[in-house]
Amino acid sequence: MIKPGPIGVFDSGYGGLTVLKEFIQTLPQYDYLYLGDNARAPYGTRSFETVYEYTLQCVKHLFEQGCSLVVLACNTASSKALRTIQQNDLPDLEAHLRVLGVIRPTTEVVGKYTKTKKVGVFATKGTVVSKSYVVEINKFYPDVEVFQEACPMWVPLVENNEHLNPGADYFVEKHINQLLQQQPDIDTFLLGCTHYPLLVDKIRKYTPEHITILTQGKIVANSLVEYLNRHPELEKNCSKSGTQSYLTTDDTANFNDHAGTFLGETIMSKHVSLISN
Numbered sequence: 492m493i494k495p496g497p498i499g500v501f502d503s504g505y506g507g508l509t510v511l512k513e514f515i516q517t518l519p520q521y522d523y524l525y526l527g528d529n530a531r532a533p534y535g536t537r538s539f540e541t542v543y544e545y546t547l548q549c550v551k552h553l554f555e556q557g558c559s560l561v562v563l564a565c566n567t568a569s570s571k572a573l574r575t576i577q578q579n580d581l582p583d584l585e586a587h588l589r590v591l592g593v594i595r596p597t598t599e600v601v602g603k604y605t606k607t608k609k610v611g612v613f614a615t616k617g618t619v620v621s622k623s624y625v626v627e628i629n630k631f632y633p634d635v636e637v638f639q640e641a642c643p644m645w646v647p648l649v650e651n652n653e654h655l656n657p658g659a660d661y662f663v664e665k666h667i668n669q670l671l672q673q674q675p676d677i678d679t680f681l682l683g684c685t686h687y688p689l690l691v692d693k694i695r696k697y698t699p700e701h702i703t704i705l706t707q708g709k710i711v712a713n714s715l716v717e718y719l720n721r722h723p724e725l726e727k728n729c730s731k732s733g734t735q736s737y738l739t740t741d742d743t744a745n746f747n748d749h750a751g752t753f754l755g756e757t758i759m760s761k762h763v764s765l766i767s768n
């Protein structure tokens with residue numbers, strides 16, 4: 492008999508909150524346990540092995556806390572660690588445990604938004620180098636061309652709470668211009684990093700009006716609805732008291748402050764130490 496537990500939501504830092512927010516809005520009945528690995532963010536510039544190792548530690552911790560289902564609300568972890576965890580690690584764990592990512596649900600729908608068949612993806616260096624978006628979009632929409640731009644400063648701006656300040660404008664404008672220089676006919680920008688919606692106002696400010704800006708939160712939430720409908724045997728392992736709890740590997744006061752501002756409510760996070768020996 493499996494005791495129902497919260498849905499685990501994991502990110503390297505604050506970015507996954509943009510996904511969690513949509514989960515709460517779309518599926519308010521479930522309990523959620525968020526884990527931000529803020530102490531080791533950003534993941535975007537780290538090696539495959541490191542992202543995999545950190546992500547696996549976090550996923551296992553969420554399982555230990557009673558989650559049966561964990562969503563990697565992080566593109567970097569989804570592109571670098573998800574498949575290995577699903578294929579190599581889950582088979583050694585209890586049979587009911589599941590891990591989902593954010594790239595597949597996004598690539599399933601992105602082609603519906605472009606008329607020019609040219610999509611621009613902003614993402615971390617790790618996600619760009621993995622080519623996950625190029626490969627996956629091509630599977631669903633072979634006629635869509637994908638152009639990528641790595642934005643190594645965007646996550647640190649968010650993690651350091653500088654994303655709303657004027658200094659952020661320089662980096663936002665620079666990467667938008669660089670992506671449009673690659674291909675001026677792009678009509679859809681995909682924010683392929685869960686931190687980037689926190690910069691969306693500035694991204695809109697420097698993006699030509701005719702370009703659609705796609706964020707992932709709602710897309711991933713809709714996909715979770717479908718997943719839970721398709722898998723009643725897993726859905727029954729998710730507890731339903733409508734609560735949210737937060738874990739961070741870094742300072743809780745900082746986390747409570749930043750996350751609370753973003754979510755518009757008081758957050759009381761707990762510290763968790765996952766540093767390996």
Ligand code: DGL
Nearest residue numbers: 506533534535566567685
């Ligand atoms: N939110 C993560 C993502 O979606 C950011 C990765 C990072 O820590 O660099 O890729």
